[in-house]
Amino acid sequence: MAEPIEFKRIGEGNLRAQVYQQIRQTIQRGELSPGQKLVDVDIAAQLGISRMPVRDALMQLVHEGYLVGTTRGFTLPTLTATDVADIFEVRRLLEPRAAAHAARTLDADGLKTLAAALQAAEAAATAGDAARFFQANSAFRNCWLGAVENDRLSQTIARFADHVLVVRLKTLSHQPTQAVIVAGMRAIYEAFVKRDAVAAYDRMTHFIQSAEERFMKLSQPQQLNDEAAPHQGKS
Amino acid sequence: MAEPIEFKRIGEGNLRAQVYQQIRQTIQRGELSPGQKLVDVDIAAQLGISRMPVRDALMQLVHEGYLVGTTRGFTLPTLTATDVADIFEVRRLLEPRAAAHAARTLDADGLKTLAAALQAAEAAATAGDAARFFQANSAFRNCWLGAVENDRLSQTIARFADHVLVVRLKTLSHQPTQAVIVAGMRAIYEAFVKRDAVAAYDRMTHFIQSAEERFMKLSQPQQLNDEAAPHQGKS
């Protein structure tokens, strides 16, 4: 199986950073199927560069939890139900506070971007376009997270949100769930517009909670094989 | 200036992991002076291995925030007052909850280890032995964090706590501050012994708060040059 994914170098800085950005975007967009295998030498050949920068990028992604390294290439991690619950716990602790910050610091530009993302999400939900919904969801989050002045806080949130997002691809394709998500986004957006930090805090709390419940409910039938596949990761 | 620090390979796994552990321990113990410069090729020569594993380890540490990469070697990051405040904000959000978990899950062995660490801290405080106090403090934290079942939560905490610990070397050498810290540790320890999750939560909240206040108060005179040295980090 050859690489079905087209990698091309993007953006700034050294090769490692470019490759890192590229692969991370690919993962964030859900363009990497769970069984898919990433091999440094293949990607390097495709980009016309040597293994080392690609390898560095892949290892960084492994360390951030975006990938797991096996003895034969790198693949997406298979999160157990416990893993997802753990991630949601951290998000529950961090995101409400971050949202409260954003309510204070979001400027007019940011609010406009949020409004656009919200509209896109609504349109995608009614049209049943999972990919667009996915993307609008990420855009919304990235926008308000960008307004959070505590970079460590926002980056930690972004990382963990990305991890579950990969798994949530199926959940987010579910129409009723999309409706719940959109409602939550709108509630949060309105708190932002009113610059109401308390409301933003509360609504974000509720949002995360309902997102988790939705996920757990929907993934129960398929079992998401908990104890079957323990943590993973080598060395 | 040659390397005043002796690196030797330790522990398990591949060379990168060994070197990583070694350097991280060195940093955690405060054995790296702020101006100190780490150069991959030097460390590699000292260990009798090639640059690559050392380089990988250093880059990982940079990515985790333990070091910053400059064009001439790697050094400790110089945290501004804002940086420290940001880190403490995240810790305030995460640690109380984690402590509540630990109150449930700590076993007899863990409690014994905590008691030992607490005693060591008290002894070091009365003796005025900053290094031992430092170490006992870390041992205490690592122990209860180890009992937290949510690995992502505990690892995130450990990382951020380490970051400020490096800066807090001076603060923790201050006798009155040591007394405050020891009192907080004892209060938390007692909550653990009673398996009182609520008390653990509350006391950890108070502990973090007082630690932050202590730090901010003590570092005010030296200014800790805020706007002077912005974020740092290259590429």
Place this chain on the structure above:
DNA sequence: CGAATTCAAACAGTATACACTATAGACTTA
């Protein structure tokens, strides 16, 4: 026909070599 054993390909880990760039410090000049 199924299970154990062997073998070779695949891929990560490590080593070495070269290229490129940013800085420290010398050197110049006012």
Place this chain on the structure above:
DNA sequence: TAAGTCTATAGTGTATACTGTTTGAATTCG
């Protein structure tokens, strides 16, 4: 003597080559 400029060098970034280990598949044996 202080400010600007220039250059040698230190040290990262990237490339290539080699090594070791895992694993999947072929092959043999029960």
